[in-house]
Amino acid sequence: MVANATSNATSGGATKDYNYDSWMALLSQLPLLLFTLLNSFLYQWVKERIRVAFSLIFIFLLFSLTAALVEVNMQPDTFFSVTMATVWFINMFGAVLQSGLFGVVGLFPPRYSTLFMSGQGLAGIFAAIAMLCSILMFAVTLSVFPVITVRVQTVYKDNKAWKQVFTCVCCFIVFNTMDLVGRSAPSLVQWPSKESRLFPVAVLSRLVFIPLLMLCNVENPRLTVLFTHDCAFVTIMALFSFSNGYLASLCMAYAPQLVRYKDCETAGSLMTFFLVLGLAVGASFSFLLGKLVTA
Structure with a gap:
């Protein structure tokens, strides 16, 4: 589809x-x-x-x-x-x-919220793996989500096989894997506590990932590229996705504990x-x- x-969009000469x-x-x-x-x-x-x-x-x-x-x-x-x-x-x-x-x-103990969030993260991994498989039998276009990270390109442009699967592996699979790890982590450790002032600080600190991702090796960049290597992008993506899953799980686990x-x-x-x-x-x-x- x-x-x-x-093909129809490009047949007229301009996309x-x-x-x-x-x-x-x-x-x-x-x-x-x-x-x-x-x-x-x-x-x-x-x-x-x-x-x-x-x-x-x-x-x-x-x-x-x-x-x-x-x-x-x-x-x-x-x-x-x-x-x-x-x-x-x-x-x-x-x-x-x-x-x-x-x-x-929300009617069950907090650990059920963590398990529920982990299940959502696991579903994301299945979707990413299915996408990788379709890239290897069909070479589908990966330009739907997310907006910035799909525009990051590998420095190994001469390796056609790696270039073809780079976005799926380093963006989607890394994100969903680390998001799953983050969603599962509160079942072992819950920090900061729901009463701690560090909790909202930790949530707001995730804003730093916006400029970090914007300064990665984006194709035709407007901004100066600071993180050119693939490893830098993967590291930022891993921290970004882990914090997303971890803090989201904590929020969902803490909320029912604060009410009757x-x-x-x-x-x-x-x-x-x-x-x-x-x-x-x-x-x-x-x-x-x-x-x-x-x-």
Whole structure:
């Protein structure tokens, strides 16, 4: 499907810039944000079994539709519109599913939240491995997520095999692997504590990764490249993803402990909303950051 759109877009002589990665990030997070908030108010009237079951059914149907459209030739504009609409609705039902599950997990001891977060990280690894396999039997285009890291290129440009899988291995697999490690770590060590002032400081300190990633070996850079070697990029990605998984798990584990038992489900749902709010804000800034890093 992507190949069809690419070939049609270039057949006229000029390639139209759809800003695909930024739009996909934004349209993934907006429905998550809106419907996570809606679910925080409506969960008392709709049982979690119904929410989870219907969400899973509709997500399955939408993925089936996406798979079927691979065989359909489309004009680039049509392909872009259909893809973005599918992304919106999948994440809409995903928000309801995720909020319901987090709300239920909030009723259990904190270690269950850590295990639930670890499961999400493990799913990301499976997706990255599947992507790597498709690159080796099909050479698919990797330009959808995330905005900056997919634009980082290897210094070993003469090695065609490594150049082809560099983004998948050093961006997606490294991110999902270390994110899984970070999500699992709170089951062993929980630091800082929920009462510590260092906890919000640790969360805010992750802002340093934005300039660090922007100064990596990006293709056609606007900024001065400080981290040229592949090892530097992998190290930054590993720290970035580990801190993401670790701090997110701590937030989800600490929230139900700060309220009364009867409010645990509400706390879990609201934490999911604020988690998605952060993702939506980040997706909105991706348009600006994408313009800043490449000429």
